[in-house]
Amino acid sequence: MEQSNLKYPFLRPEFIQALELSGSACQETSWAPIHLSLQRPQLEQQTTARMPLYLKEHSMGEYVFDYAWANAYHQNGLDYYPKLVTAVPFTPSVGPRVEAEQPLTYEECTQLVDEVIAVAGETGASSWHFLFPDADHLALFSSPRLLQRNGVQYHWHNRGYGEFGDFLATMNSRKRKMVRKERADVLNQGLRISVELGAEISADIWRLFYQLYERTYIKRNGSRGYLTEDFFARIAASMPEQIAMAVAWLGDQPVACALYFFDSETLYGRYWGSLDEFPYLHFELCYYTGIEFAISRGLQRYDAGAQGEHKIVRGFEPIETHSLHWIQQPQFRDAIARFLIEEKTAVAKHIDAAAQMLPYRQQPLQQ
Numbered sequence: 001m002e003q004s005n006l007k008y009p010f011l012r013p014e015f016i017q018a019l020e021l022s023g024s025a026c027q028e029t030s031w032a033p034i035h036l037s038l039q040r041p042q043l044e045q046q047t048t049a050r051m052p053l054y055l056k057e058h059s060m061g062e063y064v065f066d067y068a069w070a071n072a073y074h075q076n077g078l079d080y081y082p083k084l085v086t087a088v089p090f091t092p093s094v095g096p097r098v099e100a101e102q103p104l105t106y107e108e109c110t111q112l113v114d115e116v117i118a119v120a121g122e123t124g125a126s127s128w129h130f131l132f133p134d135a136d137h138l139a140l141f142s143s144p145r146l147l148q149r150n151g152v153q154y155h156w157h158n159r160g161y162g163e164f165g166d167f168l169a170t171m172n173s174r175k176r177k178m179v180r181k182e183r184a185d186v187l188n189q190g191l192r193i194s195v196e197l198g199a200e201i202s203a204d205i206w207r208l209f210y211q212l213y214e215r216t217y218i219k220r221n222g223s224r225g226y227l228t229e230d231f232f233a234r235i236a237a238s239m240p241e242q243i244a245m246a247v248a249w250l251g252d253q254p255v256a257c258a259l260y261f262f263d264s265e266t267l268y269g270r271y272w273g274s275l276d277e278f279p280y281l282h283f284e285l286c287y288y289t290g291i292e293f294a295i296s297r298g299l300q301r302y303d304a305g306a307q308g309e310h311k312i313v314r315g316f317e318p319i320e321t322h323s324l325h326w327i328q329q330p331q332f333r334d335a336i337a338r339f340l341i342e343e344k345t346a347v348a349k350h351i352d353a354a355a356q357m358l359p360y361r362q363q364p365l366q367q
Contacts (some may be wrong), residue, residue, distance in 0.1 A: 006263040008040025008095040009242045010088040020236035025089035038221045049100035053290040063092035087131035090226045092306040097133045108138040130324040146324040150347045154316035156302035175359030182280040198240025208256040209362045246289045258285035267294045269304040318354040
């Protein structure tokens with residue numbers, strides 16, 4: 001697959017199947033798949049559009065937080081779970097939410113919403129949540145039946161940089177010195193950084209990566225990671241052309257890893273871990289090395305994952321994210337609609353404030 005033809009990686013059948021067959025997203029983990037298909041007769045052939053749909057008994061692994069909604073249902077003697085979710089499990093990356101060879105029509109999206117609501121009736125689901133759609137699918141699925149929610153992430157944008165130094169040159173002097181110092185401190189610890197493309201990543205590096213992935217979750221919240229080791233083995237074998245690994249070495253020993261996915265336009269930073277505490281190594285592997293990789297491949301954006309306001313001073317710009325929500329219970333729908341109006345205002349204020357913290361000498365052009 002040529003780089004110019006690389007599609008959004010997280011809707012590829014290989015990725016979705018790896019999640020489910022590995023036991024990462026399945027009925028046992030309360031991601032029960034009931035995906036919808038749309039038959040599309042064209043030129044005497046049948047093409048199919050597929051939309052992921054999961055029945056869930058919790059809200060973990062979604063990154064659009066609705067715990068307050070669930071608590072409100074509980075306090076009023078109602079069941080919030082099960083609910084339906086259209087999303088890529090454990091992957092808060094903006095992108096298409098229906099996998100199709102040809103662009104969807106508004107009528108087809110309306111049909112899919114009708115089918116989701118029918119499934120909700122059959123399963124007793126309280127609601128449906130359509131998470132992190134790109135601009136095209138947000139517009140196609142928007143309707144009076146669905147409430148829109150806004151959020152924020154921080155993405156880096158490539159403005160025609162030929163190398164990392166060109167990007168640094170757009171920063172003000174203080175932040176430019178900060179980045180140079182952080183990168184120099186990593187090297188002064190005796191660390192060496194390499195980027196391995198999918199087919200080049202050895203079995204030993206994958207094993208270390210999984211150990212570090214689990215270590216990161218245990219350190220952060222005392223729990224195991226959502227994804228099984230078998231999941232990573234499956235994607236390593238089935239879609240290596242869209243995977244890269246940044247590896248930090250101390251001598252000839254790997255001590256930290258960061259996993260990237262990429263398509264023709266965007267780099268996606270997903271998971272990282274380290275055997276020890278190395279100052280600034282997280283910034284190096286998860287931000288600066290990723291930016292260098294994106295520049296080298298001519299990618300236009302770098303989505304380094306959800307949250308993380310410390311990204312702003314390192315050149316990641318606030319962008320608005322969206323989700324759509326169907327709420328079956330009318331009174332709760334009205335209450336949530338009022339909440340979302342207030343939240344939208346707060347998100348807009350946050351984005352404005354974050355934009356003032358960007359390190360650039362001039363305000364970046366709007367995307």
